[in-house]
Amino acid sequence: MSNTNSRGFTSNLGAILAAAGGAVGLGNIWRFPYMLGQNGGGAFLLVYILFVLMIGIPLMMTEFIIGRRSQRNVVGAYKTLGGKQKGWVLLGIFGIVAAFLIYAFYSVVAGWTLNYLVMSCRGQLAGLPPEEVANVFSTFTQGSFWPLFFQLIFLVMTGLVITMGVQKGIEKVGKILMPVLFLLLILMCVRSLTLSGSHQGMSFLFKPDFSKLTGQSILSALGQSFFSLSIGMGAMVTYGSYIRKEDRLFKTSIWIALCDLLVAVLAGIVIFPAVFAFGMDPASGPELVYVVLPNVFNNMPAGTLFAVIFFLLLAIAALTSTISLLEIIVAFGVEELHWKRSTASLVGTILVFVVGVFCTLSFGPLKDVKIFDRTIFEFFDLITASYLMPIGALLMTIFLGWCYPKVEVKDELSNNGTLKVRAFELYYIILRYIAPLALIAIIISGIVG
Ligand code: PHE
Numbered sequence: 238m239s240n241t242n243s244r245g246f247t248s249n250l251g252a253i254l255a256a257a258g259g260a261v262g263l264g265n266i267w268r269f270p271y272m273l274g275q276n277g278g279g280a281f282l283l284v285y286i287l288f289v290l291m292i293g294i295p296l297m298m299t300e301f302i303i304g305r306r307s308q309r310n311v312v313g314a315y316k317t318l319g320g321k322q323k324g325w326v327l328l329g330i331f332g333i334v335a336a337f338l339i340y341a342f343y344s345v346v347a348g349w350t351l352n353y354l355v356m357s358c359r360g361q362l363a364g365l366p367p368e369e370v371a372n373v374f375s376t377f378t379q380g381s382f383w384p385l386f387f388q389l390i391f392l393v394m395t396g397l398v399i400t401m402g403v404q405k406g407i408e409k410v411g412k413i414l415m416p417v418l419f420l421l422l423i424l425m426c427v428r429s430l431t432l433s434g435s436h437q438g439m440s441f442l443f444k445p446d447f448s449k450l451t452g453q454s455i456l457s458a459l460g461q462s463f464f465s466l467s468i469g470m471g472a473m474v475t476y477g478s479y480i481r482k483e484d485r486l487f488k489t490s491i492w493i494a495l496c497d498l499l500v501a502v503l504a505g506i507v508i509f510p511a512v513f514a515f516g517m518d519p520a521s522g523p524e525l526v527y528v529v530l531p532n533v534f535n536n537m538p539a540g541t542l543f544a545v546i547f548f549l550l551l552a553i554a555a556l557t558s559t560i561s562l563l564e565i566i567v568a569f570g571v572e573e574l575h576w577k578r579s580t581a582s583l584v585g586t587i588l589v590f591v592v593g594v595f596c597t598l599s600f601g602p603l604k605d606v607k608i609f610d611r612t613i614f615e616f617f618d619l620i621t622a623s624y625l626m627p628i629g630a631l632l633m634t635i636f637l638g639w640c641y642p643k644v645e646v647k648d649e650l651s652n653n654g655t656l657k658v659r660a661f662e663l664y665y666i667i668l669r670y671i672a673p674l675a676l677i678a679i680i681i682s683g684i685v686g
Contacts, residue, residue, distance in 0.1 A: 244308075244403060244478075244479065245403060245404075245478070245479035245480065245481060246403065246404070246408050246479045246480060246481065247404055247408065248481075249480075249481065249484045249485075249489065250412075251404075251408040251411065251412060252408075252476070252479065252480045252481070252484060252489060253489055253492045253493055253496070254408075254411040254412050254415045254416075255407050255408050255410075255411035255412075255476065255479075255557075256411075256473065256476045256489075256493045256561075257411070257415060257492070257493045257496040257497060258410070258411040258414065258415050258557030258558070258560070258561070259467055259472055259473075259476060259557060259558055259560065259561030260465065260466050260467050260493055260494075260496070260497040260558075260561075261415070261418070261496060261497050261500045261554055261557065261558070262343075262465075262554045262555055262557065262558030263343065263346050263347065263350075263551070263554060263555050263558065264461070264464045264465040264558070265465055265497065265500045265501040265504055265554065266500070266501075266504040266526070266550065266551055266554055267346060267523075267525075267526050267551065268461065268464065268465070268523075269285075269461060269465060269501045269504060269505070270504055270505055270508045270509070270525055270526065271521070271522050271523055271524075271525040271526070272457055272458075272461050273285075273442070273505060274509075274512075274519035274520045274521070274522075274525060275520045275522060276449070276450075276451075276454035276457055276458070277446060277449025277450060277454060278441040278442060278444075278445075278446065278449065278509075278519070279440075279441065279442060279443050279444045279445035279446060280445040280446055280447045280449055280450045280454075281449075281450070281454055281457075281458055282442060282443070282445070282502070282505070283445050284450065284454075284455055284458040285458040285461060285462055285501075286498065288458055288459050288462040289462045289465075289466065289494055289497070289498050290494075291667070291671070292459070292462070292667070292671070292672050292675055293462045293463070293466045293468065293494055294490050294491055294494045295664055295667040295668060295672060296463075296466075296468045296469070296630055296633075296634070296672060297466055297468060297473055297490040297493065297494060298486055298487065298490045298650070298664065299633060299634065299637050299668060300468065300471070300472075300473035300474045300477055300633070301473060301474075301476075301477035301480060301486045301489065301490060302477070302486060302637065302646060302649045302650060303315075303318060303474050303477065303633070303636075303637060304473065304474040304475060304476065304477025304478035304479075304480070305477045305478060305480050305482070305486065305649060306318060306645070306649045307478065308478050309478055309572060310329075310471075310474075310475055310478065310565070310568035310569045310571075310572045310573065311329045311332040311333065311470075311471030311474045311475055311565060311568075311569065312326060312329030312330060312332075312333065312569050312573050313329070313569075313572050313573055314329060314471075314474050314478065315327075315328050315329040315636070316329065318636075318641060319636070319640075322640060325636055325640075328629065328632050328633065328636065329471065329569075331470075331625070331628075331629055331632075332470045332471030332474070332565065332629060333471070333565065333566060333569055334625075335469075335470035335471070335621055335625040335626065335629060336470055336471065336472070336562050336565040336566055337566065337588070337589060337592065338592075338617050338620065338621050338625070339470070339562060339617075339621045340559065340562040340563065340566075340589045340593070341589055341592040341593040341595075341596050341617060342593070342596045342614050342617040342618055342621075343555075343558070343559065343562065344388050344391050344392055344395075344559060344589065344590075344593050344596075345384065345388055345593065345596045345597045345600075345614060346555070347388070347391045347552070347555035347556070347559055348384055348385075348386075348387035348388035348389075348390070348391050348597070349377075349378070349384070349387065349527065350548055350551040350552040350555050351387045351390060351391060351552055352377060352383060352384070352387045353527065353531075353544075353548040353551075354545065354548040354549055354551075354552055356373075357531075357534075357541060357544035357545045357547075357548050358545055360541055361373075362531045362534070362535070362544065363534075363535060363540065363541050363544075364535060365531075365535065367532050370528060370531045370532050370535075371524075371528050373531075374524065374527050374528050378600040378601070379600050379601035379604070380601055381597075381598060381601055381602060384597045384600070384601075385594060385597050385598075388590070388593055388597055389590060391555070391556070391559060392559075392586050392589060392590055392593070393586070394556060395556065395559040395560055395562075395563050395586070396563065396582045396583065396585070396586040397582075398410050398556075398560050399560060399563045399564055399567050399578070399582045399585075400578055400579045400582045402578060403479055403564075406560075407560055407561075407564060410556075410557065410560065411557060414553050414556070414557055415496075415557065417553060418500070418550060418553050418554060418557075419500075421546050421547075421549065421550040421553075422500065422503045422504070422507065422550060423503070424546060425507040425543065425546060425547060425550065426503055426506045426507055428507075428537070428543055429506060429507045429508070429510045429511045429514075430506065430510055432510060432511060432514040432537060433514065434510075434513060434514035434515075435510030435511070435513070435514050436510075437510075437513040437514070438508075438509035438510030438511065438512060438513035438514065438519075439506070439509070439510055441509050441513060441519060442505045442506065442509045452682065453682075456678075456679050456682050459627075459675065459679050460622055460623055460626075460627070460679060461622075463622070463626045463627060463630060464622045464626065465497055465501060466493075466494060466497055467558070467561060468626065468630055469625070469626035469627060469628075469629035469630035469633065470565070470621075470625060470626055470629045471565050471629075472561045472562065472564075472565055475561075475564055475565045475568050476561065476564075478568075482652065483652060485652070485656060486649070486650055487650065487658060487660070500554075507547070508525070508526070508530065511530070511533045511537070512525075512529060512530075512533060514533075515532065515533050515536045515537075517529045517532060517533060526551070530544075530547065531544065534547070563582065563585055563586065563589075566581070566585040566589075567581040567582050567585055569581075570584065570585065595613050596613055596614045596617055597614075598613075599612040599613035599614045599615075600612070600614065623679075624680070627676050627679050627680050628676075628680060630672070630676055631673055631676040631677065631680065634668055634669070634672045634673045634676070635673060637668060638665070638668040638669035638673070639669065643665065646665070646668075647661055650664070
């Protein structure tokens with residue numbers, strides 16, 4: 238049975254590109270490089286790859302199984318599959334709340350990409366000395382009007398795509414933008430690798446020095462893999478409900494996770510050789526992309542052009558991810574509250590903006606408002622990536638591994654028994670034991686600090 242005329246994606250490639258678009262985002266190009274820079278380089282990369290393969294892929298499959306089995310949004314999915322165990326609906330609501338919080342702070346950084354894109358197109362960063370580049374960043378982010386303006390533009394663009402629907406909006410945008418993203422990324426890699434002195438950055442990225450690995454950096458790698466693969470809050474449950482019944486969930490998840498991993502590694506290849514070639518600090522944190530890279534561009538031939546390409550790339554990556562965030566909320570509004578898609582997009586966007594304003598202003602006028610010693614933005618980032626997503630993922634593994642019949646899981650993964658899934662037992666062990674234990678470890682160590 239094909240979904241061509243129904244609610245879901247029209248092809249397997251469309252599903253892979255749309256979901257890879259949701260996974261590939263600021264998490265890969267902004268967050269991953271600075272986390273790697275702060276956590277010692279190559280060893281972090283290795284641990285990260287291990288987590289993606291061992292835990293990330295099985296958990297993505299788990300979300301797809303829940304979504305496709307139920308054919309519903311994240312709340313509807315737990316309502317349907319939970320049956321008499323009504324409490325599981327709360328896990329769906331938890332996903333919607335997490336999507337709101339992530340979208341609220343994520344759209345701030347997404348807005349920055351637009352500002353930097355406009356500035357690089359106008360050559361406003363070209364030739365500035367390093368202190369000035371840093372100044373531009375702090376003046377911009379501490380302001381009110383422009384950061385809010387760009388955040389709103391981003392929210393509106395996302396809302397428009399979502400209003401166009403799953404096939405004409407999400408799938409189409411994924412099919413067009415993901416190949417463009419890869420192309421731009423490869424172009425940037427070539428540029429970075431042909432800089433003299435690039436080898437130092439390559440060894441930083443690929444030569445593991447295990448003495449730099451700490452317990453905390455291992456846990457950061459696990460958290461980063463969740464954030465990057467969008468696992469633990471229902472994004473992949475929602476997209477899973479759009480995957481055709483004849484597509485292979487095993488293969489689909491592997492492709493998406495590998496795409497996500499590849500983009501993160503390529504982003505590393507773009508950033509570190511350049512950072513080292515110009516003697517910059519790889520451990521400068523969240524500002525790496527916005528403060529360090531413009532200096533790098535200023536030092537390279539045709540730097541303005543590459544700055545434009547880079548920030549365009551970042552904006553595209555962010556857009557396909559904000560689309561997946563809003564879709565979680567809109568699918569819920571349409572299917573559970575019976576709203577029109579356009580109404581749900583509008584209401585979702587307005588609500589996120591109301592909360593997002595506080596995240597944006599927490600860099601400027603509200604920077605002294607602290608929650609547990611963190612600004613509003615930092616607090617949202619922390620509770621979602623470090624707590625809500627791992628807790629959501631943990632509860633999800635308990636649901637599918639312990640409270641839902643094994644035969645049904647196997648049935649969904651094997652397309653009603655028509656496929657041979659040789660790795661099923663391995664998957665099931667990871668689902669029941671390995672993933673929950675690893676998750677409990679991160680959550681506890683996060684709480685203990
Ligand atoms: N995975 C996205 C990224 O790497 C972030 C994201 C998280 C998107 C959760 C949707 C849901 O940027």
